[in-house]
Amino acid sequence: MEETAQAAxxxxxxxxxxxxxxxxxxxxxxxxxxxxxxxxxxxxxxAGRRYEVVPDREGGVTxxxxxxxxxxxxxxxxTKPASTEDFERLSADVPHDDEG
Amino acid sequence: xxxTPAGSLPPVSIEFGSVEWREEVERYDPRSPARAQAxxxxxxxxxxxxxLDWKRCKADGPGGTKLPGARKLYVPLGRQSASQAxxxxxxxxxxxxxxxxxxxxxxxxxxxxxDERTRNIYERAHKxxxxxxx
Numbered sequence: 001m002e003e004t005a006q007a008a009x010x011x012x013x014x015x016x017x018x019x020x021x022x023x024x025x026x027x028x029x030x031x032x033x034x035x036x037x038x039x040x041x042x043x044x045x046x047a048g049r050r051y052e053v054v055p056d057r058e059g060g061v062t063x064x065x066x067x068x069x070x071x072x073x074x075x076x077x078x079t080k081p082a083s084t085e086d087f088e089r090l091s092a093d094v095p096h097d098d099e100g
Numbered sequence: 101x102x103x104t105p106a107g108s109l110p111p112v113s114i115e116f117g118s119v120e121w122r123e124e125v126e127r128y129d130p131r132s133p134a135r136a137q138a139x140x141x142x143x144x145x146x147x148x149x150x151x152l153d154w155k156r157c158k159a160d161g162p163g164g165t166k167l168p169g170a171r172k173l174y175v176p177l178g179r180q181s182a183s184q185a186x187x188x189x190x191x192x193x194x195x196x197x198x199x200x201x202x203x204x205x206x207x208x209x210x211x212x213x214x215d216e217r218t219r220n221i222y223e224r225a226h227k228x229x230x231x232x233x234x
Binding site for chain 2 (some may be wrong): 040041054055056057062065066067068069070071073074077078079080081082083084086087090091094095096097098099100
């Protein structure tokens with residue numbers, strides 16, 4: 001995942017970005033459309049906030065605030081996932097349900 | 101606040117990382133029920149005065165979610181049905197630099213979002229674990 005791909009967006013329209021709540025100018029101003037060639041996994045910055053390009057459920061893309069992967073957090077903190085053995089030792093009596 | 105496993109196993113702490121808290125809980129409006137419920141549940145967990153009703157997450161779950169090594173708590177704590185506990189925390193068991201173990205919160209969110217565009221808590225947990233949605 002490339003985290004350095006960023007773009008400052010001033011006015012944006014388009015299916016994916018509209019779904020994130022971004023719309024063009026209204027009122028007396030003409031709608032300004034800036035077409036973006038973005039791929040899943042890229043990041044954009046809008047008004048100082050960072051967003052990640054992610055797939056939507058309809059075959060397109062949308063943007064949302066990023067979710068920092070645990071691998072990055074572990075690297076920063078010097079932690080790591082516990083072993084399967086430790087997990088099973090602690091969770092042997094813990095039930096499942098069907099949700100996930 | 102330790103989660104004491106059965107037998108003579110040492111207690112395992114429960115941790116809420118600042119990055120995860122910001123990304124998972126503070127994405128909600130400060131006045132939203134979701135955020136209020138998360139804050140209340142965290143306070144109860146950290147007070148360590150209530151037995152927690154843990155459930156294991158599924159290594160191969162619905163919708164392609166894969167959450168091995170993870171457990172969850174439904175929120176509000178102590179309730180089970182999705183109507184009474186619409187939110188949840190997912191935790192990953194981690195090993196810290198001093199070799200101690202901890203349950204680290206990796207996701208908070210809705211179990212069954214009414215808006216189909218909203219990612220549920222299992223999808224969010226999967227993305228944090230694997231870097232992408234299932």
